[in-house]
Amino acid sequence: MARRSTSPRICEDCGTKVSGKYRRRRCENCYRAVLRREKGIPTAKERRANYNPKSYLFGSTVAGPDGCVIFTGPSRGRGYGALQGADGRRVSAHRLAYELMVGPIPDGMDIDHQCHNRSLTCEGGPMCRHRRCVNPFHLEPATPKENTRRAAARPASRVGRYRSDRGNASCRNGHERTEENVIWEKRLSAPGGRVRRCRQCLKNQQASARKLRRQAA
Template sequence: MSDVAERIRELSTTIPETSCIWWIGSNHSTGYGGVWLNGKVRGAHRVVYELEHGPIPDGFVVRHKCDNRKCINPDHLELGTHRDNANDCINRGRHHLASRTHCPSGHEFNEENTIPYKGARVCRTCKQEANRRSYIKKLKLGKMRRKSSRS
């Protein structure tokens, strides 16, 4: 076993209820474990992934299937893009905005009033109001002509 693998084994413990292997060494302020390797601190989950599967390709991140930042169980780790990781956060209800039921103006986020946009939710009522204000402003500035209504 390599020195790094031995150090990782010594600084981790298994949680039987979840089968997670928790990193009990030093942690980043973000909650991820940190391993000193080749002169810099690297994410413990990333180091474990590379020991098991080889290098992480450019543009990919190591995602936790178990949603536990301290977990370094190779079976709980998978590759994905930053977008995949962000979508996991939203779909699993971990995003700080995911639990909001209303927009800042007080309109309910429901099926009829919600527009999915780039992984986020936009209030349809507020969007229509913003479009109306923009149209009126452009009319006043002479940048648009009023649409004629032909019967």
């Protein structure tokens, strides 16, 4: 029976002492790097050096409704597309598209999706398809206040529904808005990220749903 060598195993590439797998006289990381080179797979450093934000941005799109160009890459919070910019920082896809195709964005300005403002059916929110649109002809700088005002003015806007009864002493069904009768719910598409709901209206809706289920049973 052959005796195993007791000499220390040293990686030929990085020179570190190997205590785990030892293949082709290399440590695991260096061995995997050799396999990637043999298969022609670029390393992370090579990918960073050859990264082109514009090519990646518009190479990861599909045609959408209303003439939109929908970015199919990663997304950040609230449904907006996101990718790595030329400086290595993570940026919104629609803002980068405007900067690349139109010009710099003025300080303190949002980029408003005109395709969303024209839509009569999209209610907005994180599932809004227009938030991933990177068509530069659909993008326009606007102040945050003006951006919110345009969204609230749309017929199908959730923002408009949330704001229409702000400051009223009662809900739309006439129930008084007391501290005990108000429920705050999280809504990403609403101003401040939450909305008021009438507790009594919610109870009535739940009772109606239970009644319909009993009738259908």
